Amino acid sequence: MTAPADPTALAPAADLEVVRATVQDADGIAQLINFWAAQGQMLPRTLGETYENLRDFFVVREGGRVVGCGALHIVWADMAELKSLAVEESAHSRGIGAAITRACVEEGRALGLDSLFALTYRPGFFERLGWRQADVMTLPRKVWNECYRCPKFPGCDEIALVIDLKTPAGA
Ligand SMILES: CC(C)(COP(=O)(O)OP(=O)(O)OC[C@H]1O[C@@H](n2cnc3c(N)ncnc32)[C@H](O)[C@@H]1OP(=O)(O)O)[C@@H](O)C(=O)NCCC(=O)NCCS
Incomplete structure (x- = not known):
């Protein structure tokens, strides 16, 4: 069972600003x-794919340079994927x-989504933010769209994490 999210865990520095990518x-x-x-x-991304999905992205910049990014990609009426989360x-x-991650969760709520999922090798990072591990096979088939072009498919060893956006407990 996952421990309840600690609202003070992973508190960001005061000067840290998450903005939409340009x-x-x-x-x-x-x-x-x-x-x-x-x-x-x-998974790698070409520059073309990055432009095509640019409106999904949040970034953190320092000195005009991107030092962190992450994207919220809607896959269906009730679900979106948090993907391409990376920090220098x-x-x-x-x-x-x-x-x-929090910016994506807030946007997911604002969009009226039921839940978000992520596939990662860093489950602990997400669990500390209130996400819980899930059996990847229980996620809808739509989720697998991108997996078919992954070099590891079908031997995926990433861990699925989900967060329910309809309950106040979801951080
Ligand atoms: C996973 C990843 C995005 C985390 O980015 P990050 O900016 O370092 O994340 P945070 O700073 O919010 O939290 C990371 C750790 O720093 C600690 N931390 C957070 N704020 C802190 C602070 N102000 N002071 C000290 N430590 C802090 C947290 O406790 C956390 O610990 P954990 O690693 O045990 O969970 C980053 O490690 C990364 O880019 N990894 C490679 C790509 C990847 O794996 N992406 C995820 C795929 S979905």
Whole structure:
């Protein structure tokens, strides 16, 4: 059973601002994602895919440079995926990842979605924000759309996390 979300956990630094991505951020987003993709931590993104999905993205910038990004991608009437969450190595452990995750959760609520899911090798990070592990096979088939182009398919070893947006407990 997952521990209840601690609202003070992963508190972001006061000066940290999560904003919507603009076209000027696309290069930085793709570089950040592909840095971690090269280490097997996430799926790669071409620059073209980044532009096509740019309106899904939130970023954190420092000195005009993207140091963190994450996207909320709607897959169906009741569900969206939090994807491409990445923070520059030198900016880790300052609450940037948590702040971007929270921005996606807030947007999911504003959109009227029932739940969000994420596929990750960092389940603990999400659990501390109130997400819970789920059997990936229980997620709707729509979720698997992108998996077919993953080099690891069908041997996925990522862990599925979900958060219910209809209950006040969801952080
Ligand atoms: C997962 C990832 C996005 C987290 O980003 P981050 O900005 O470091 O995340 P946060 O700073 O919010 O939290 C990370 C840790 O820092 C700690 N932390 C957060 N704020 C802190 C602060 N102000 N002071 C000290 N530590 C802090 C948290 O306790 C957390 O600990 P945990 O690793 O045990 O969960 C980042 O590690 C990353 O880019 N990883 C590679 C890509 C990846 O795995 N993405 C997820 C795929 S969905």
